[in-house]
Amino acid sequence: MKWSRFSGALPLVLMTLLIVAVGTFATVRQDAFLTSFNLNNLLLLAMPLALVSLGQTCALLVGGFDVSVAALMTFCVVVASYTMTYETSGWALLPGGLVLVAVGLGTGIFNAVLIRVLKLPSIIATLGTLSILEGASLLLRDHPEGPISSDAVSGLTKSVSFVPIAFIAVVVLAVAGDVWLYRTRTGLATRAVGLDETSSRRLGMATGRIVFFAFVACSVMASLAGLYLAAQVQIGSPILDIGFSLESIACAVLGGAALSGGKGSFVGTLLAALFLSLFDNILPLFHQPTEYSQITIGVLILLALVLYSAPDLLARFRTSRAGVGRLRSAEGDAAG
Amino acid sequence: MSTSGLARGGNVVSPASPVLTLRGVSKAFGAVQALREVSVDCRAGEIHALVGENGSGKSTLLGIASGFLVPDEGTVVVGETERRRVSPAESRRLGLGIAYQTYSHVLHLTVAENLYLAAPSDLRPTYGRMNGWAADRLGAFDLDISPTALAGTLSLAERQLLEVVKALLAEPKVLLLDEPTTALGPEDVDRLHALVHERSRAGVGVLYVSHRLPEVLGIADRISVLRDGVGQGTFEAASMSEESLVALMIGRPLQLAFPQRHEREAGREVLLAVSGLRGDRFGPIDLEVTSGEIVGIAGAEGNGQAQFLRALAGAERSTGTATCDGKELDSSSPLGPLRAGVVLLSGDRASESLFPVLSVRANATIQVLRRLGRLGFVNRRRERRTVDGLVKRLSIRTASIEQPVQTLSGGNQQKVSLTRPFQRGDVRVILAEEPTQGVDVASRFDIYGALREKAKEGVATIIKSSDPLELAGLCDRVVVMSRGQIVDEIPGDELGERRIVEAIVGSRAGARERAAESPEEST
Numbered sequence: 001m002k003w004s005r006f007s008g009a010l011p012l013v014l015m016t017l018l019i020v021a022v023g024t025f026a027t028v029r030q031d032a033f034l035t036s037f038n039l040n041n042l043l044l045l046a047m048p049l050a051l052v053s054l055g056q057t058c059a060l061l062v063g064g065f066d067v068s069v070a071a072l073m074t075f076c077v078v079v080a081s082y083t084m085t086y087e088t089s090g091w092a093l094l095p096g097g098l099v100l101v102a103v104g105l106g107t108g109i110f111n112a113v114l115i116r117v118l119k120l121p122s123i124i125a126t127l128g129t130l131s132i133l134e135g136a137s138l139l140l141r142d143h144p145e146g147p148i149s150s151d152a153v154s155g156l157t158k159s160v161s162f163v164p165i166a167f168i169a170v171v172v173l174a175v176a177g178d179v180w181l182y183r184t185r186t187g188l189a190t191r192a193v194g195l196d197e198t199s200s201r202r203l204g205m206a207t208g209r210i211v212f213f214a215f216v217a218c219s220v221m222a223s224l225a226g227l228y229l230a231a232q233v234q235i236g237s238p239i240l241d242i243g244f245s246l247e248s249i250a251c252a253v254l255g256g257a258a259l260s261g262g263k264g265s266f267v268g269t270l271l272a273a274l275f276l277s278l279f280d281n282i283l284p285l286f287h288q289p290t291e292y293s294q295i296t297i298g299v300l301i302l303l304a305l306v307l308y309s310a311p312d313l314l315a316r317f318r319t320s321r322a323g324v325g326r327l328r329s330a331e332g333d334a335a336g
Numbered sequence: 337m338s339t340s341g342l343a344r345g346g347n348v349v350s351p352a353s354p355v356l357t358l359r360g361v362s363k364a365f366g367a368v369q370a371l372r373e374v375s376v377d378c379r380a381g382e383i384h385a386l387v388g389e390n391g392s393g394k395s396t397l398l399g400i401a402s403g404f405l406v407p408d409e410g411t412v413v414v415g416e417t418e419r420r421r422v423s424p425a426e427s428r429r430l431g432l433g434i435a436y437q438t439y440s441h442v443l444h445l446t447v448a449e450n451l452y453l454a455a456p457s458d459l460r461p462t463y464g465r466m467n468g469w470a471a472d473r474l475g476a477f478d479l480d481i482s483p484t485a486l487a488g489t490l491s492l493a494e495r496q497l498l499e500v501v502k503a504l505l506a507e508p509k510v511l512l513l514d515e516p517t518t519a520l521g522p523e524d525v526d527r528l529h530a531l532v533h534e535r536s537r538a539g540v541g542v543l544y545v546s547h548r549l550p551e552v553l554g555i556a557d558r559i560s561v562l563r564d565g566v567g568q569g570t571f572e573a574a575s576m577s578e579e580s581l582v583a584l585m586i587g588r589p590l591q592l593a594f595p596q597r598h599e600r601e602a603g604r605e606v607l608l609a610v611s612g613l614r615g616d617r618f619g620p621i622d623l624e625v626t627s628g629e630i631v632g633i634a635g636a637e638g639n640g641q642a643q644f645l646r647a648l649a650g651a652e653r654s655t656g657t658a659t660c661d662g663k664e665l666d667s668s669s670p671l672g673p674l675r676a677g678v679v680l681l682s683g684d685r686a687s688e689s690l691f692p693v694l695s696v697r698a699n700a701t702i703q704v705l706r707r708l709g710r711l712g713f714v715n716r717r718r719e720r721r722t723v724d725g726l727v728k729r730l731s732i733r734t735a736s737i738e739q740p741v742q743t744l745s746g747g748n749q750q751k752v753s754l755t756r757p758f759q760r761g762d763v764r765v766i767l768a769e770e771p772t773q774g775v776d777v778a779s780r781f782d783i784y785g786a787l788r789e790k791a792k793e794g795v796a797t798i799i800k801s802s803d804p805l806e807l808a809g810l811c812d813r814v815v816v817m818s819r820g821q822i823v824d825e826i827p828g829d830e831l832g833e834r835r836i837v838e839a840i841v842g843s844r845a846g847a848r849e850r851a852a853e854s855p856e857e858s859t
Contacts (some may be wrong), residue, residue: 202436
């Protein structure tokens with residue numbers, strides 16, 4: 001128990017330490033880092049990744065992946081160039097924003113039907129969705145055009161001192177998510193479904209519904225991420241070369257999610273997203289090429305995975321020596 | 337069982353209303369008809385046992401009763417509600433509790449979390465009080481398990497008892513227990529039975545599935561027998577004996593032509609020697625098999641037989657030693673045993689031994705391609721000649737050797753996997769796991785013949801089978817496993833279907849007799 005509790009908090013501690021360490025280093029070495037302009041910019045740039053990663057965490061919790069999120073974000077940017085055009089302003093922007101959320105909802109339901117009703121593996125199903133959305137984006141805009149309402153941009157990036165209001169909302173969302181996940185029955189049920197679907201169904205849980213909602217939540221979060229991406233690029237570009245699908249999975253994993261499902265933390269994911277954004281932010285300050293950031297992220301993910309699984313590996317080693325552990329070859333339900 | 341007399345006195349079978357009725361239930365898994373129009377009812381306050389051999393459909397029937405499986409035909413009535421299809425959650429609301437044979441624990445969650453998920457909403461405390469509440473529930477059943485322990489760290493016996501506690505959590509009106517004693521020692525069995533009696537006196541209808549006839553006769557009021565997915569009737573327990581139940585369970589008059597056992601000269605060398613082998617769900621096991629001998633492993637499903645074979649073949653982890661022809665086997669991966677000539681014929685043909693989409697030819701030669709070619713290129717003509725010969729020799733019924741094996745019948749698929757030991761000249765030991773499961777009768781005898789033929793060439797063979805008739809007809813000797821250990825050994829001259837079934841169903845009694853070193857056993 002001690003081990004498992006430790007392994008649960010490990011990602012949060014590690015991510016916090018890394019943020020503090022890199023932040024301190026940057027503060028000491030570069031005057032330009034700790035300015036409210038830079039911090040505001042950093043937090044705003046982190047928004048798309050933070051939002052999509054929180055969504056991805058939902059999919060990972062139930063034991064799936066959603067690789068279509070990046071394409072959905074691009075599609076949302078393209079759609080925004082129609083629904084939130086340069087001429088629209090003020091409250092007239094609201095329907096345009098809601099269209100994006102509706103796109104996310106529709107994509108989520110589409111993915112969830114593929115996965116739950118047609119029983120496709122989530123990675124294959126969302127790969128198909130990815131391709132469809134990429135094509136749809138190019139159909140709507142074959143080259144970047146259609147500036148996005150500057151009113152929308154300033155609304156989305158509104159800040160209190162240097163902290164964007166949206167960022168505060170994301171923090172609240174992540175904390176609420178973890179409280180839900182670790183302090184309520186439905187949160188427990190969601191983790192149980194990710195850990196062992198057969199047992200969960202036997203225990204009488206609505207496994208299908210839980211997986212369904214997780215994928216819908218993932219896509220809706222991705223569409224919100226798309227909204228913030230639109231505020232960043234400010235033009236309807238169908239060819240944003242963005243690695244959000246893999247980066248969002250990386251953030252969820254760095255934040256403590258297990259690829260096999262049932263484990264994860266929304267706060268951890270948010271911290272990981274912040275850390276990756278921080279890294280991207282300081283490299284130019286030190287006149288270092290951004291390629292280093294990619295390499296560093298890769299190395300970090302590998303190190304983190306080994307570190308996080310160490311307690312589990314130790315425990316498994318111990319139990320297998322004691323002769324317990326679940327039967328590998330399932331003695332199926334067909335046996336009499 | 338000491339408690340049985342007491343219970344039956346207070347629990348005379350009354351025409352009480354049924355709390356659970358299964359009417360004309362049928363279910364097929366692919367080509368296998370698991371249940372055929374089975375009807376069973378369980379009355380309030382009775383303990384109704386369901387017995388049958390492995391694969392007779394007991395667990396399938398319980399799965400349908402609980403709503404985990406959907407029947408192809410027939411209806412389920414829980415209490416007053418008649419349904420064709422219920423979800424597990426719904427049947428729990430209707431007052432049905434079930435302890436699954438393979439459990440319903442989420443192993444990475446704590447005991448308390450597992451209990452919490454199993455509890456219906458009106459009996460759940462607030463989330464924060466979960467641990468105290470769970471300790472309370474466990475205490476009520478005298479279970480000494482920490483609520484904060486991960487379910488995966490519990491022993492198998494603890495998991496089994498926790499499964500029963502979960503089934504009883506919602507105060508069900510019908511209690512379904514699927515083999516609830518496989519991992520339990522004698523004391524825990526008695527405790528569990530006392531608990532079951534207590535519930536039935538309180539008016540709960542209990543459907544008790546077990547293959548252990550002494551336990552069943554000790555606890556049940558009525559007994560229903562299943563054979564090959566067909567109901568054989570329901571009987572008052574008082575009117576039944578172990579013999580009459582066994583007769584109903586096997587009930588096959590069919591005497592089949594097994595291959596002639598060959599004479600083995602006395603004192604033949606020990607080819608495979610296992611000592612102190614233990615692993616997940618079995619051990620320690622000591623066993624010696626001589627060259628040319630076919631040894632059968634009998635036992636109720638889930639008593640470690642499959643794990644033992646798989647561990648020997650390096651497909652599962654184990655400790656202890658096994659030697660083949662005097663050399664120690666490296667069982668850390670399947671490669672070591674394969675190199676030493678130990679071949680496993682997996683019971684899970686489709687996913688473990690064959691490549692269903694590849695042709696008969698490719699499946700037959702995949703392990704020996706190097707020998708069929710030169711400089712890394714396969715000589716197709718030579719390959720075809722080899723495979724053609726084997727297809728004839730094993731009577732594999734296939735349109736052509738290029739046909740994908742998934743289009744063949746189960747029996748012919750199994751014969752394709754049998755071609756492999758025939759091509760390798762260096763096979764010393766064959767480990768066959770359910771070699772004739774899902775295999776038609778004609779193919780069965782081709783397979784028996786093939787195994788016997790290899791034995792004549794000096795190969796040592798271990799066969800794990802849930803079919804006692806097959807073991808009796810094919811083997812030179814049969815060992816019986818229970819709870820992961822060898823508890824009985826039946827020499828060749830005593831081999832008979834009835835003798836094996838009796839050893840399985842009474843394996844606890846047999847173990848005690850062996851411990852008391854009395855070689856004579858009453859049959």
